[in-house]
Amino acid sequence: MKRTSRDIRTANRYEVLRQIIAESPTSRQELAAATGLSLATVATLVGELLDLGLITEVGFEDSAGGRPRGLVAANASGGALIGVDIAETYVHVELFDLALNVLARSDEDMRAGESRPEQVVRHVAAGIGSVAARAGIEAARVLGVGVSVPGQVDRDTGVAEYAPNLGWHDVPLLGLLAEHIAHPLYLDNPLRACTVAELWFGAARGRGDAVVVNLGTGVGAGLALGGGLHRGVSNSAGEWGHTTLVLDGRLCHCGNHGCVETYVGAPGIMQNLRELSPRSPLLHPDDQTATIDALARAAAGDDPVALGVVRETARHLGAGISDLINLLNPEVVVLSSWVAARLGEPLLGEVRRAVARHALRRPLAATEIVLSPIPTDPVCLGAATFALEGALRSAGQRAAKRTTTARGRTAPPS
Amino acid sequence: MKRTSRDIRTANRYEVLRQIIAESPTSRQELAAATGLSLATVATLVGELLDLGLITEVGFEDSAGGRPRGLVAANASGGALIGVDIAETYVHVELFDLALNVLARSDEDMRAGESRPEQVVRHVAAGIGSVAARAGIEAARVLGVGVSVPGQVDRDTGVAEYAPNLGWHDVPLLGLLAEHIAHPLYLDNPLRACTVAELWFGAARGRGDAVVVNLGTGVGAGLALGGGLHRGVSNSAGEWGHTTLVLDGRLCHCGNHGCVETYVGAPGIMQNLRELSPRSPLLHPDDQTATIDALARAAAGDDPVALGVVRETARHLGAGISDLINLLNPEVVVLSSWVAARLGEPLLGEVRRAVARHALRRPLAATEIVLSPIPTDPVCLGAATFALEGALRSAGQRAAKRTTTARGRTAPPS
Ligand SMILES: [Zn+2]
Ligand SMILES: [Zn+2]
Numbered sequence: 001m002k003r004t005s006r007d008i009r010t011a012n013r014y015e016v017l018r019q020i021i022a023e024s025p026t027s028r029q030e031l032a033a034a035t036g037l038s039l040a041t042v043a044t045l046v047g048e049l050l051d052l053g054l055i056t057e058v059g060f061e062d063s064a065g066g067r068p069r070g071l072v073a074a075n076a077s078g079g080a081l082i083g084v085d086i087a088e089t090y091v092h093v094e095l096f097d098l099a100l101n102v103l104a105r106s107d108e109d110m111r112a113g114e115s116r117p118e119q120v121v122r123h124v125a126a127g128i129g130s131v132a133a134r135a136g137i138e139a140a141r142v143l144g145v146g147v148s149v150p151g152q153v154d155r156d157t158g159v160a161e162y163a164p165n166l167g168w169h170d171v172p173l174l175g176l177l178a179e180h181i182a183h184p185l186y187l188d189n190p191l192r193a194c195t196v197a198e199l200w201f202g203a204a205r206g207r208g209d210a211v212v213v214n215l216g217t218g219v220g221a222g223l224a225l226g227g228g229l230h231r232g233v234s235n236s237a238g239e240w241g242h243t244t245l246v247l248d249g250r251l252c253h254c255g256n257h258g259c260v261e262t263y264v265g266a267p268g269i270m271q272n273l274r275e276l277s278p279r280s281p282l283l284h285p286d287d288q289t290a291t292i293d294a295l296a297r298a299a300a301g302d303d304p305v306a307l308g309v310v311r312e313t314a315r316h317l318g319a320g321i322s323d324l325i326n327l328l329n330p331e332v333v334v335l336s337s338w339v340a341a342r343l344g345e346p347l348l349g350e351v352r353r354a355v356a357r358h359a360l361r362r363p364l365a366a367t368e369i370v371l372s373p374i375p376t377d378p379v380c381l382g383a384a385t386f387a388l389e390g391a392l393r394s395a396g397q398r399a400a401k402r403t404t405t406a407r408g409r410t411a412p413p414s
Numbered sequence: 415m416k417r418t419s420r421d422i423r424t425a426n427r428y429e430v431l432r433q434i435i436a437e438s439p440t441s442r443q444e445l446a447a448a449t450g451l452s453l454a455t456v457a458t459l460v461g462e463l464l465d466l467g468l469i470t471e472v473g474f475e476d477s478a479g480g481r482p483r484g485l486v487a488a489n490a491s492g493g494a495l496i497g498v499d500i501a502e503t504y505v506h507v508e509l510f511d512l513a514l515n516v517l518a519r520s521d522e523d524m525r526a527g528e529s530r531p532e533q534v535v536r537h538v539a540a541g542i543g544s545v546a547a548r549a550g551i552e553a554a555r556v557l558g559v560g561v562s563v564p565g566q567v568d569r570d571t572g573v574a575e576y577a578p579n580l581g582w583h584d585v586p587l588l589g590l591l592a593e594h595i596a597h598p599l600y601l602d603n604p605l606r607a608c609t610v611a612e613l614w615f616g617a618a619r620g621r622g623d624a625v626v627v628n629l630g631t632g633v634g635a636g637l638a639l640g641g642g643l644h645r646g647v648s649n650s651a652g653e654w655g656h657t658t659l660v661l662d663g664r665l666c667h668c669g670n671h672g673c674v675e676t677y678v679g680a681p682g683i684m685q686n687l688r689e690l691s692p693r694s695p696l697l698h699p700d701d702q703t704a705t706i707d708a709l710a711r712a713a714a715g716d717d718p719v720a721l722g723v724v725r726e727t728a729r730h731l732g733a734g735i736s737d738l739i740n741l742l743n744p745e746v747v748v749l750s751s752w753v754a755a756r757l758g759e760p761l762l763g764e765v766r767r768a769v770a771r772h773a774l775r776r777p778l779a780a781t782e783i784v785l786s787p788i789p790t791d792p793v794c795l796g797a798a799t800f801a802l803e804g805a806l807r808s809a810g811q812r813a814a815k816r817t818t819t820a821r822g823r824t825a826p827p828s
Contacts, residue, residue: 008422152775162774162776208647209644221741223741225640226640230640231743232623232742232744232777232780233622233623233743233744233781234743234777234779235743236774236777236780237743237777238741239740239741239777240741242740242774243736244733244737245658246660247659247660247663247672247733249661254774256736256771256772258661319661320658322657323657323658326653326656327651327652327654327657327741328644328646328651329645329648329649329650329652329653330646330647331647357670358670360566360650360653361576363646363650366646366647366648367647
């Protein structure tokens with residue numbers, strides 16, 4: 001519930017590592033300036049990260065008139081992290097070094113009806129084997145595997161509780177994966193993975209409160225409040241896709257009517273197209289990806305039907321994003337995931353116009369709406385970041401134990 | 415943006431004082447158990463609060479087999495706080511001791527057309543004079559005055575930026591008040607005042623994330639996340655009343671259509687009544703308070719029209735509260751302010767049923783919906799709490815300065 005000194009120390013350790021990864025090489029002085037922490041605190045945290053092998057000393061820079069400053073950088077070769085993005089239509093696996101550079105990736109498509117848990121587990125295991133082999137990484141050097149699966153997850157028990165677009169209920173996913181994969185496993189969902197990716201490496205880095213609007217088959221809003229991920233009391237915060245935008249509107253698979261997702265998720269956008277132009281050649285009835293791709297290409301060529309669909313989608317999306325702005329008063333709203341990436345600037349422009357019509361003046365003036373600047377799959381990146389956070393947590397616990405023991409040994413007799 | 419060690423110290427100091435006020439007398443051991451802080455931290459914070467005169471030692475209790483434990487309590491006579499609730503139809507002023515007991519109150523009604531800033535300022539000044547005189551409190555003992563005004567406020571500059579139900583734009587309220595009132599003044603809005611009141615004294619105390627749904631003429635949702643008030647980047651978070659529930663629905667004075675407020679604020683409820691039964695004797699066309707009172711009485715007597723209005727209001731309110739539950743995953747949702755207080759249990763029951771139909775299973779299971787347990791005006795109480803927080807902040811700064819000076823004086827020569 002309450003944030004303790006230990007939470008703060010953990011958050012500060014993340015913050016310093018995040019800054020080093022983003023700005024390598026950097027000095028303790030620059031880190032203090034960028035994070036707002038004292039130089040003494042930064043020096044302590046840098047020392048811990050050096051001891052853990054996550055960062056490394058890389059030389060000195062001259063400071064004007066003073067003594068040279070030591071530079072540190074992410075220790076790229078200190079280990080590897082794997083991020084897994086299980087979506088409704090594919091399984092992506094990426095292997096990263098500790099500077100979060102992608103060293104290898106594997107994409108496996110899933111056809112409709114191929115998404116039973118045991119089939120997905122086989123895809124994931126094959127993907128992990130493939131990226132490790134291609135990157136030439138020994139198993140022992142993988143610090144952890146972060147796994148993202150849509151819907152509501154219990155990250156403590158590793159259970160995918162409810163993933164309607166996959167048709168899953170209470171699937172013990174981490175247990176199934178552990179039969180094939182020996183690395184430490186960390187489960188969460190794409191919403192929180194994207195949000196953490198933006199916090200560490202994207203548009204939310206160093207900003208105040210941020211909302212990451214995730215537009216894919218499903219829809220959600222990751223909340224980065226006070227510099228950290230807002231999870232809620234049972235780790236299910238962010239289900240903005242299932243908030244009501246049109247009372248008594250379109251039926252949603254959650255049982256509710258008029259949910260945001262039914263208008264701005266990929267199937268909702270297909271429905272917008274169907275209602276505007278039932279026989280449009282842009283519509284690929286059984287293929288979300290092909291339809292969104294066709295819409296994006298046609299909108300870029302000023303096709304009036306495609307532009308109409310983008311506008312109608314943005315009308316709903318803008319009203320929903322205005323709700324987030326009025327309720328949460330964020331500094332930045334980031335549009336993320338594959339639908340946002342493909343519809344890109346035309347969607348962004350229409351959304352900004354719709355938000356300007358809906359949102360209240362004061363919170364509107366404080367907010368910027370941007371497309372995610374992350375060039376790779378943000379879900380894999382965020383999932384790998386969960387693995388990095390997990391590795392940092394357990395390494396920190398081991399280090400604390402060692403320090404206590406060492407102190408005990410070297411303490412002067414009293 | 416980021417929470418620093420200083421923020422944490424401030425939050426911990428509030429938390430300990432809050433616990434002492436709620437549970438006086440109490441021991442340091444009980445405080446440590448209730449707050450989750452270490453006994454050493456609690457002892458330090460208790461020492462500071464004793465030095466500031468906000469709490470006092472009140473004796474000892476025997477602990478089983480150990481040495482007696484010192485008990486502390488709020489120092490009721492250590493000073494006075496004033497809370498001012500400026501609403502569309504009244505100005506309430508309450509004077510509190512430091513245990514936040516009400517010592518005197520003043521209620522002034524405002525008729526339509528009487529709410530120009532200078533008229534309101536006169537009401538506030540008269541109210542403050544009246545409560546101080548009735549409580550027999552010297553001016554010097556008033557530590558501060560918290561003032562709540564509806565709408566969007568800039569608490570740093572003391573400007574009421576936008577209060578649509580009062581017809582105010584950019585009113586320099588604290589400046590106007592300072593011409594009549596010599597005490598330190600603290601401005602905020604009813605939403606945040608109610609939320610802080612619930613955090614310190616009500617249903618959110620000691621709970622995880624909480625949402626305080628404020629139902630009056632205007633409507634909002636105060637967010638108590640991670641044990642503190644979520645303000646957003648420009649102190650305007652919580653404008654849930656102006657989130658869209660019915661796209662293209664009822665016109666709202668904010669310029670948007672279908673805002674939550676237009677269905678569940680007092681004027682929205684009057685409209686619900688008008689649509690259900692245009693000639694109902696329950697309707698007092700120019701009097702919100704009388705209409706809500708009439709509805710409450712009739713609903714208690716099972717009047718079918720009144721019950722229909724409550725049900726229709728709860729249908730919208732339930733959908734909107736489900737949105738908050740799905741998005742934020744709070745531990746508790748508190749219904750507060752005068753409309754919720756008057757419609758009470760019949761409204762609460764219907765809202766719970768509507769939420770059970772709308773919200774997702776996992777966040778629904780983690781949430782409880784309750785009526786505010788605060789028996790007095792929660793806005794006055796919250797406003798007085800802002801004044802207490804302000805007094806604590808500036809006393810803390812003075813104390814820190816004194817400690818530094820004292821240390822400097824008594825430090826041994828080196
Ligand atoms: Zn839904
Ligand atoms: Zn509105």
